[in-house]
Amino acid sequence: MTSHPSLSLSGERFTAVYELSCGGAEAEARARDICLEQTVEFPEDLIPRQEIRDQIVGRIASLEPLGTDRFRTVIEYPVEAAGGELTQLVNVLFGNISIKPGVRLVRFELPDSLLAGYRGPRFGQAGLRERVGVRHRPLLCTAIKPMGLSPEELAELTYRLALGGIDLIKDDHGLADQPFCRFGPRVERCGDAVHRANSQTGLSCLYLPNVTGPSDRIMDRARQAKQAGAGGLLFSPGLAGLDAMRCLADDDDLSLPILSHPAFQGPFTMRTGEGISHGALYGQLNRLAGADAAIFPNYGGRFSFTEQECRDIVDGCTRPMGAMRPIFPVPAGGMSVQRAPELCEFYGRDSILLVGGDLHRHGPDLTENCRRFVQLVEQAAGQG
């Protein structure tokens, strides 16, 4: 080996909590394996210098049984290993280990020095409330759909939904730049529609177009959306990358609230002993990547999340993470207007209730259906 400068790292560490599914005899070796796999990825006995062993390799801070063949371990990694970038932070937390069975990332804690490298949510709960001018109840969100409608038809829907008092109107996440509904004309017309409605209602409904798309077009689409009067953005980090969302959130010229959509992220939370916890994925990672609100499938809808898993997401959206703002949980996925009181009760006022198709089910007057939805939520939140 050539001569080398001493590593002299700060000694500061960030921690990840993992659950392990294995027998007691294996647990310590499994925890130790994570320490190596997520850092040096090299046989321990071949690590060329003691300072790498001491300063780079992860360190087991604790290892405790959770029940039969289940353990919880806390691993500490040097902040420098995460290199000041989200992709590498996620890589250290769960890159290679994601491929090994029986390891679940449950939570992570970053010291202020590491958090300082991330702006996180630009608006968060308080900022988004301010933008829509709603203080004391859950915000109400819906999507314009179905795919196959023209920009004019989607704009008409946007107008009628905004007129009914919905706070946030997002593109369905499957609306991209299809030949039958181009991104440009869609955002132009829907942006106009929401402003037309707002000027009639005096409200501040936001239109959030979907800017998930080719890596080299995302920022252009977001700028085009803002130009057209969009009040926020919809983005699917599972499809286009968490860090691409961070770029949108960090852009000072753009300065728009971001609603994160869970498309393509399902396998991460599918099994309890593997993947990433609901709270860490939909809460903590979304937040670190700058989302102001995180859509997820509510319990009892078309999907299969449990009440406990939904609570975990609320926790990830709101638990202390340095100075990072809390963000809104957005339960969705086949929600109905009738469930509004129950959801208000379960999530409290600091949530966004997203109802899609069901708004269209309560009679032909969409605007009237929205008004009923708003009323129901205001009543449930004690404002009725």
Place this chain on the structure above:
Amino acid sequence: MTSHPSLSLSGERFTAVYELSCGGAEAEARARDICLEQTVEFPEDLIPRQEIRDQIVGRIASLEPLGTDRFRTVIEYPVEAAGGELTQLVNVLFGNISIKPGVRLVRFELPDSLLAGYRGPRFGQAGLRERVGVRHRPLLCTAIKPMGLSPEELAELTYRLALGGIDLIKDDHGLADQPFCRFGPRVERCGDAVHRANSQTGLSCLYLPNVTGPSDRIMDRARQAKQAGAGGLLFSPGLAGLDAMRCLADDDDLSLPILSHPAFQGPFTMRTGEGISHGALYGQLNRLAGADAAIFPNYGGRFSFTEQECRDIVDGCTRPMGAMRPIFPVPAGGMSVQRAPELCEFYGRDSILLVGGDLHRHGPDLTENCRRFVQLVEQAAGQG
């Protein structure tokens, strides 16, 4: 509703094959659910126009039992739904459905009209062989590591590995832009080292630095890498997005082979009845996104893929996909030099064998260890 132009889609469809885990009574409803969820995401009875039902909604082409409580269904989607972009194609294939239990994306088939929108691998097997000048045996790959070494030390490793006849030397995927080993100095020195070795050996070893990183820095890093003499790029699409890899592959000025790393993609293939098949994820999707070679954990290493799953990856890397080039499978993950003959037998000559730490285990002379590895593979490939 306002007046609207007719949809008049081409009628061309792409297909996705899914496996369903459910009872026989449910199977058809589950398949139908995919048709709706992945396109209109709207209650069927509320779809506002018949042409949307006919032209946009997915269509069940077949549904067959596979065994007890398992079914295989082929769903056809309109090519226009995928909108000419990879993010939306992936969204239609497995966006929301990824969140529902008991659905696995097994394979997909795109018609030429859709494939025409994707360049795919710029080099593929033949092009990469040409770059390294190796015709009749598997290519040999290794990684420079562990994290914690300085750019100078990594360059020294690169030099010794290249001198020993390794074809492809990649950064360990955990080398990003850490303070103890900055991206710039690393690629400068390692680029120099590989050229120095090549001028001595007359070989064409390639150095492939890791350009996985912040969304807005990836292209800069790739250009910087090329400038420094890198002969290819390492990229983790699970961390930074499949479409970001496509951007790298499509860039004519860059024009560098891309090696895809599986970090953070583990949960997709973890369970047989859910997620995405190994072949579709590591083979087809990597290929569509422009990778020339796909790293995956080989059977019998540190990870848990089976022989059958590895064969499925080979299939996804090489099966006909229009005019798209076949790419190299790169079995890795704790491989040993001694297993080279077995791997040559299993994967045949059209593979890249990636051995990391084990190269360091066979005596202090790394260059000599590499030569032995090359020799072993040449013998196994019938060239000894």
